Amino acid sequence: MSSRIQSHIAFPEPLLAFHPDRASDRETHPLRGLLRFGPHSKGLVPDPIRVATIAPHGESGRLYDFMKQLNSSHQPIERREYLPEWPGFHRVFGLHMKGAGGACHVELDSSVEGEFQDSSTPQIVLADRLVRAVQALETRRPDFDVLFIYLPQRWEAGFVGKAGDDFDLHDHLKAATAARRLPIQIVREDKALSYPCRASVMWRVGLALYAKAGGVPWKLADVDPETAYIGISYAQRPVESDRPRFVTCCSQVFDAEGSGLEFVAYDAHEFDLQRDNPFLSRTEMFRVMTRSMDLYRRRHAGRTPRRVMVHKTTEFKREEVDGCMEALHLCEAVDLVQIVESVGWRGVRIDPQGGATRGAAAGYPVARGTLVGLSPRECLLWTHGDVRGISDRGAYFQGSRSTPVPLRLVRHAGHGTWDDAARAVLALSKMDWNNDALYDPLPVTLGYSKVLARVVKRMRGLGSAPYQFRFFM
Incomplete structure (x- = not known):
């Protein structure tokens, strides 16, 4: 059995759109795009x-x-x-x-x-x-x-x-x-x-x-128009609270352009607690996905997406997978992807030039967008790393500190290569409108859902109506 991992591939930095119709109004740098074209x-x-x-x-x-x-x-x-x-x-x-x-x-x-x-x-x-x-x-x-x-x-x-x-x-x-x-x-x-x-x-x-104030600074430029993205996060209330211990916060149901202005949340009642993490019953997960799809259809004239990608930080248990599949049965493809932040993997970029230094570590880190397959179900994706075309100096490493840590993507449902899922994670890491950085380490599906869950758990009555994210930024 070989111990070698697969060869890596590299995805280009995702483009952002700054106009609903003009395809020319695109830029990888969000702030530079605003200066050139104005907001979307x-x-x-x-x-x-x-x-x-x-x-x-x-x-x-x-x-x-x-x-x-x-x-x-x-x-x-x-x-x-x-x-x-x-x-x-x-x-x-x-x-x-x-x-x-x-x-x-x-x-x-x-x-x-x-x-x-x-x-x-x-x-x-x-x-x-x-x-x-x-x-x-x-x-x-x-x-x-x-x-x-x-x-x-x-x-x-x-x-x-x-x-x-x-x-x-x-x-x-x-x-x-x-x-x-x-x-x-x-x-x-x-x-x-x-x-x-x-x-x-x-x-x-x-x-x-x-x-x-209700504005949309930018959206994603090159994505599948028939794919929806959903992020799930949980927040834990204090044990002494008189309300249910966990609140399930389903982050915005993002459409193909990465624009999700509303989200749904409710108290979870049927779950199995493991390692202080709740894993939903089939019925609870069915409720989460059904409400998410209702929200998507309401914003898209009743249309159901052809494909749905669901992100969360913990694994999808069998009952959760079954609940997702039951709720999303009208979709042609469903990808359930666990995104793990804390991993032991690191990557070093090797200088390809000849001479005495050939094979030495380069002076800049692994490129953002690098993907290394570990198995048919797992891969490593660098959402943090070197980006070209941002700085006049060539390389741009956001933060300029430490060795960038990849995310580990684990697919619990779905088929095919990692290309679509990895591109989506990379693109959605640029959709935080509450930040002036080029990107966040996490896709907005999880970044937003963590923020939302932290705030929502402090609200007295959740209600059934969707919330606008701008009230929680």
């Missing part, structure tokens, strides 16, 4: 985007100054091989952003500072005051589009709970505002107001603001 949904988002604010007592001015910076230009001082100049919000997105009317700006009472300092649970004090401020703005909801909430660094003790306390202020606020269908942007002093690279901050916040 140009002209479809109300102009201007009106911003409401919540700030500490006497500090609204700092938030207003920050908002003004979004309309100014800034040169990058970090990631210069990737990050372009920020030319101002209007230049990037083709519309304006401004502060909403005067009644849409709230300052917390000055007494918050004393209560916060004196309390043994400052996170509870802070969360309560901020949620009450949000409630005060609800009557003004028709007058603004997105809410900015400013958190100074001196409140850091209230951002998370103490050891063993399952509390996160960010997720708590997202849960409270998502239930009210209100998109928010949390503006932290350390990560936004005082962060040295203003261009980096403006790109991140500008992208998030546009998406939270």
Whole structure:
């Protein structure tokens, strides 16, 4: 028996589309594409985007100054091989952003500072005051589009709970505002107001603001128009909670262009717990997939996709496979793919040039998009690595640190080569509109579902209606 693994193949960097009709408006670099072509949904988002604010007592001015910076230009001082100049919000997105009317700006009472300092649970004090401020703005909801909430660094003790306390202020606020269908942007002093690279901050916040106002910055360019992508994740509530322990969060059902603006979630009741991971019964998985397909058909004039790819981080047990197949029986092809992040594999790129150094490790890592087959059911895919055509220097390695770790893809249902499944994972890693990076290590099917599950588990009533993702970003 040979111990040699299969030869590798390399997929090109996926293209992004910046216009619904013009095939020429394509680019691998998301920010460069926005500068060249404008956003995909140009002209479809109300102009201007009106911003409401919540700030500490006497500090609204700092938030207003920050908002003004979004309309100014800034040169990058970090990631210069990737990050372009920020030319101002209007230049990037083709519309304006401004502060909403005067009644849409709230300052917390000055007494918050004393209560916060004196309390043994400052996170509870802070969360309560901020949620009450949000409630005060609800009557003004028709007058603004997105809410900015400013958190100074001196409140850091209230951002998370103490050891063993399952509390996160960010997720708590997202849960409270998502239930009210209100998109928010949390503006932290350390990560936004005082962060040295203003261009980096403006790109991140500008992208998030546009998406939270209902915009679509870009979509995928070259994908099968009859394939749907689904990501499944689970969140665990504390044992002492009076609600079901696990919430099943089905991430957006992404269509062929990678655009998924809604998702479904519900409490899981029938599952087998192994290694602190829930594995759904056939009935529960059937419910998840059926609701996902209903969501897809509602967005696609009743049409059923020809092919469905389902991603999750744990293996698909036999009952889960059967539940998927029963719910997706109208689809011609179903791929159930487990995506494993923590693997022991590493790859080193060998310099192919001759001379004394022939066979030595190259000065840059394995190329992003490299796939190595391990068996008919498993392969390694590098979603993190060297990318060409991004930097003027040739090679671009996002982060420029450590040896990139591949993802291990395990197929529990499906046939054929790994090409389609691997291309999909690679392309979907570029669909996070809440990030200015070239890509994420995970496809958005799993990246989003993890975020959604973390927030959804804190919501009191899930309901049966789909949620828009922009309320959870």
